[in-house]
Amino acid sequence: MAQPLDYRTLEAAATWYVQLNAKQPNEAQLQAWQDWLGKNQAHAQAWARVEKLQRQLGNLPADVALPTLAGVRARRRAVLKTLAMLMAVGATGWAVRESTPGQAMMAELRTGKGERRQVRLSDGSQLELNTDSAVDIHFDGEYRQVHLHRGEIMVQTASDPAARPFEVQTAEGRVRALGTRFSVRSDDGRSQVSVLQHAVEIRPVDNPLLMLRLDAGQSAHFDHQRISPAHTAAPGSGAWTQGMLTVIEWRLADFVSELRRYRPGVLRCAGDVADLRLSGAFRIDDTDTILENLSASLPVKVRYLTRYWVSIEPA
Amino acid sequence: MSAPDHAALHTLYSEHNGWLKNWLRARLGNASDAADLAQDTFIRVLTARNVHAIREPRSYLGAIAHALMVDKFRRKALEQAYLAELATRPERLADSPETRLLILETLVAVDTLLDGLGERTRQIFLAVQLEGLNYVTTAERMGVSVTTVKKHLIRAMTHCLLLTDD
Numbered sequence: 001m002a003q004p005l006d007y008r009t010l011e012a013a014a015t016w017y018v019q020l021n022a023k024q025p026n027e028a029q030l031q032a033w034q035d036w037l038g039k040n041q042a043h044a045q046a047w048a049r050v051e052k053l054q055r056q057l058g059n060l061p062a063d064v065a066l067p068t069l070a071g072v073r074a075r076r077r078a079v080l081k082t083l084a085m086l087m088a089v090g091a092t093g094w095a096v097r098e099s100t101p102g103q104a105m106m107a108e109l110r111t112g113k114g115e116r117r118q119v120r121l122s123d124g125s126q127l128e129l130n131t132d133s134a135v136d137i138h139f140d141g142e143y144r145q146v147h148l149h150r151g152e153i154m155v156q157t158a159s160d161p162a163a164r165p166f167e168v169q170t171a172e173g174r175v176r177a178l179g180t181r182f183s184v185r186s187d188d189g190r191s192q193v194s195v196l197q198h199a200v201e202i203r204p205v206d207n208p209l210l211m212l213r214l215d216a217g218q219s220a221h222f223d224h225q226r227i228s229p230a231h232t233a234a235p236g237s238g239a240w241t242q243g244m245l246t247v248i249e250w251r252l253a254d255f256v257s258e259l260r261r262y263r264p265g266v267l268r269c270a271g272d273v274a275d276l277r278l279s280g281a282f283r284i285d286d287t288d289t290i291l292e293n294l295s296a297s298l299p300v301k302v303r304y305l306t307r308y309w310v311s312i313e314p315a
Numbered sequence: 316m317s318a319p320d321h322a323a324l325h326t327l328y329s330e331h332n333g334w335l336k337n338w339l340r341a342r343l344g345n346a347s348d349a350a351d352l353a354q355d356t357f358i359r360v361l362t363a364r365n366v367h368a369i370r371e372p373r374s375y376l377g378a379i380a381h382a383l384m385v386d387k388f389r390r391k392a393l394e395q396a397y398l399a400e401l402a403t404r405p406e407r408l409a410d411s412p413e414t415r416l417l418i419l420e421t422l423v424a425v426d427t428l429l430d431g432l433g434e435r436t437r438q439i440f441l442a443v444q445l446e447g448l449n450y451v452t453t454a455e456r457m458g459v460s461v462t463t464v465k466k467h468l469i470r471a472m473t474h475c476l477l478l479t480d481d
Binding site: 005007013014019021022023048050053056059060061062063065067068069113307308 | 393396397400401404407417418421422424425426429438441443444445446447448449450465468469472473475476477479480481
């Protein structure tokens with residue numbers, strides 16, 4: 001029979017939650033928490049409320065809920081800031097335009113975890129940002145440049161009447177477009193390029209004499225010195241623009257680290273199950289469902305300690 | 316519901332319904348909204364099952380009606396803010412009406428939960444719980460220590476747990 005819970009019990013549950021959510025708890029902490037839970041019925045009842053609250057919050061998409069809850073003033077500021085650089089073009093995306101003709105255009109675009117965004121640049125080129133990505137756009141009389149600070153983008157270039165070259169720069173080097181559609185991803189000191197149409201040229205930042213031409217269907221990665229040989233692009237490498245993640249015979253650990261890009265918080269994969277293999281096409285907009293379904297295809301169980309602390313363990 | 320309860324509610328309704336509708340109409344400026352909210356007020360009384368304990372019927376009914384009015388306005392304000400937010404996010408236009416309704420209901424519930432919290436506590440709670448920031452990043456953003464972040468979180472969490480049903 002449920003009993004009314006007193007303030008101190010609820011505060012204790014809240015304190016446990018806040019401590020466990022701080023960083024990856026060690027075994028001793030987890031044991032202490034288990035001991036507390038088992039100590040009396042009220043503790044378990046209080047923790048059930050913690051879980052209920054987390055489920056409720058889990059229903060909210062952060063991208064919409066945050067600005068809504070943050071209030072009208074903050075929302076209006078954010079919208080004005082975005083509008084200063086961007087102009088909406090119907091329901092499919094955003095356009096970036098010079099404020100006055102001929103003036104250099106600069107814009108910063110960011111996406112949060114789990115967010116994707118599409119923009120149309122002033123020359124008609126299309127830019128799509130994947131999750132957790134940051135770019136600066138710099139167009140002037142001579143160049144069309146996109147600096148990719150982190151994350152992943154898909155570029156569809158438009159031909160430019162002024163014939164200005166179109167380049168994507170990462171920390172590791174430059175990718176020049178030769179009238180084309182291609183994706184660039186940059187993380188951990190490595191850039192990865194895949195070409196879907198036509199061709200690009202890659203030049204590492206510290207080795208300007210080195211150049212590799214990649215044609216449609218090819219992929220390569222490079223650091224600030226070296227470029228890998230061109231190889232066939234993995235099937236589904238541009239699928240993220242459709243909100244899909246396609247994997248074939250991936251290690252579970254690699255799959256989980258890919259999911260981490262799309263999901264805030266801690267997502268852990270136990271060593272015992274790291275080498276299990278999986279294949280499939282997954283909707284990356286909904287990592288909760290991916291995690292829910294994981295135990296149907298693999299001998300694993302997914303444990304939610306908190307909303308942002310999830311661990312995948314042997315079943 | 317026992318027969319005496321039923322009789323008591325009936326008395327309450329016949330004696331005060333007209334007054335309540337006028338009271339609400341004066342505040343809402345609209346007779347049909349007033350009638351709806353008066354109805355909702357009596358439903359609240361019915362489900363609370365404490366008709367006998369009511370000593371001052373008009374101030375009790377007024378208090379419930381007032382709370383319902385606040386809920387209604389809060390809901391309306393949130394709904395507008397939510398729709399405005401959706402309009403800036405074309406990729407969300409594909410959400411089904413059911414999904415939107417669920418999100419709106421949850422927004423109202425969460426907003427109500429956070430109502431009694433101070434602005435800073437609320438911001439910290441949202442940064443950690445919704446945005447998924449860790450404590451260090453939250454502390455940097457708010458210009459406070461990690462210990463302070465934890466204190467605010469514990470306060471916010473306890474507050475929410477008090478208002479959460481089993």
